[in-house]
Amino acid sequence: MTTARDASWSLDALTPGDRRRVVDALRYVGRDLHHRSFSVSSDRRELLWQEMDACLQLAERLSVTVDSGAAVAPLSDSTFRPCTVITGASSGIGAALARSFAQHSEVLVLVARRQDRLDELAAELAQSAAARVVAVALDLNQPQAVDQLLGRLAANGLWVETLVNNAGFGLRGSFEASSWMQLESMLRLMVEVPTELTRLVLPEMQRRQQGTILNIASLAGLIPGLPGSTLYSAVKAYLIRLSQSLAAENSGSGIRVMALCPGYVHTEFHAVLGVEQRMQRLPGVFWMSVDQLVRWTERALQGRQVVVVPGRLNRLIAALAHYLPLPWANTLSAAFSRRFRSRP
Known part of the structure; x- marks a missing residue:
């Protein structure tokens, strides 16, 4: 069974490139929720917007920690x-x-x-x-x-x-x-x-x-x-x-x-x-x-x-x-x- 402590360790252990992929995925989900919100009822739309905001805010927090804390820029890869x-x-x-x-x-x-x-x-x-x-x-x-x-x-x-x-x-x-x-x-x-x-x-x-x-x-x-x-x-x-x-x-x-x-x-x-x-x-x-x-x-x-x-x-x-x-x-x-x- 994975504990919260294990999950935290797994996130910290991600490489800069993998963490950037997590950030991009969260932003993708946030934008997708926004587009989906226009095809549902007003009550459901509010819930989707809340989830969208949560995804985008988490993406920004992770992005800041990656960009400021990594010794190598997150998207940089000498093999690219x-x-x-x-x-x-x-x-x-x-x-x-x-x-x-x-x-x-x-x-x-x-x-x-x-x-x-x-x-x-x-x-x-x-x-x-x-x-x-x-x-x-x-x-x-x-x-x-x-x-x-x-x-x-x-x-x-x-x-x-x-x-x-x-x-x-x-x-x-x-x-x-x-x-x-x-x-x-x-x-x-x-x-x-x-x-x-x-x-x-x-x-x-x-x-x-x-x-x-x-x-x-x-x-x-x-x-x-x-x-x-x-x-x-x-x-x-x-x-x-x-x-x-x-x-x-x-x-x-x-x-x-x-x-x-x-x-x-x-x-x-x-x-x-x-x-x-x-x-x-x-x-x-x-x-x-x-x-x-x-x-x-x-x-x-x-x-x-x-x-x-x-x-x-x-x-x-x-x-x-x-x-x-x-x-x-x-x-x-x-x-x-x-x-x-x-x-x-």
């Missing part, structure tokens, strides 16, 4: 290999960046929903790059997706040296025309997921004093909000501000933080959005190929600039948006959106 993680890697900018990072990464982890696209890209990279390529078909919009992803990496002895937060999508039409399910999905994928991933991988980067966080933002986050692109502009602006704060907090730590803010890039994005025909009216000088964008990104990562706007015209647009009186900038943005983005 560094990897590069790219979300939204199955097409467009994500796939192009994957081809670039595959040339200088030991292990490249591609994350997206479409297994067939990932397998096709992984097979291509396996023939042309030295990196070991791992395809992870995962819907990051699902509640526990980030935990599942990091769990797979840990199980394979990998730590995230480079994180590319690229997953995202656009919505067409006015704000109220989109369903709450669509808006919530965008907020989850383009705000919560990159924030959660960054929060969970950053401590290990700090312990090792090396790492890169690349947030794929947009020129849309630097100019007045575009009609018909309400939430998209807002979430991209969030990624820019998040990157600036992270860069300031980690200055001199060996961690590179950058927000990439491209303008119009030839990808599937506008076709999926349903505005490709109208966007074809946009003069060619506004457009950039994904290969050009990748070259800009590679050069920029070698520098120190946090917010990077590739292309002279895009930088001019960003400067005008910054220095023009706001009413003028708003008028120009609205006129451009009506001409090239809105429904005919």
Whole structure:
């Protein structure tokens, strides 16, 4: 029979890595209880919330004792290999960046929903790059997706040296025309997921004093909000501000933080959005190929600039948006959106 004293001894005897797994499990249970609480009666919901609070509070107490008391940082393991993680890697900018990072990464982890696209890209990279390529078909919009992803990496002895937060999508039409399910999905994928991933991988980067966080933002986050692109502009602006704060907090730590803010890039994005025909009216000088964008990104990562706007015209647009009186900038943005983005 196990006594309380035995149980206490067993907990104290856990290695830092095992204790971290206990902490992560408690947090997982807490979040799961929270999600379950919305499908039960109000009385039952209160009980679930109490259990959720208990799990999360215990996780925080254990986390503090591990982080402050262990001689070796709890997630650090000298046998773990560094990897590069790219979300939204199955097409467009994500796939192009994957081809670039595959040339200088030991292990490249591609994350997206479409297994067939990932397998096709992984097979291509396996023939042309030295990196070991791992395809992870995962819907990051699902509640526990980030935990599942990091769990797979840990199980394979990998730590995230480079994180590319690229997953995202656009919505067409006015704000109220989109369903709450669509808006919530965008907020989850383009705000919560990159924030959660960054929060969970950053401590290990700090312990090792090396790492890169690349947030794929947009020129849309630097100019007045575009009609018909309400939430998209807002979430991209969030990624820019998040990157600036992270860069300031980690200055001199060996961690590179950058927000990439491209303008119009030839990808599937506008076709999926349903505005490709109208966007074809946009003069060619506004457009950039994904290969050009990748070259800009590679050069920029070698520098120190946090917010990077590739292309002279895009930088001019960003400067005008910054220095023009706001009413003028708003008028120009609205006129451009009506001409090239809105429904005919």
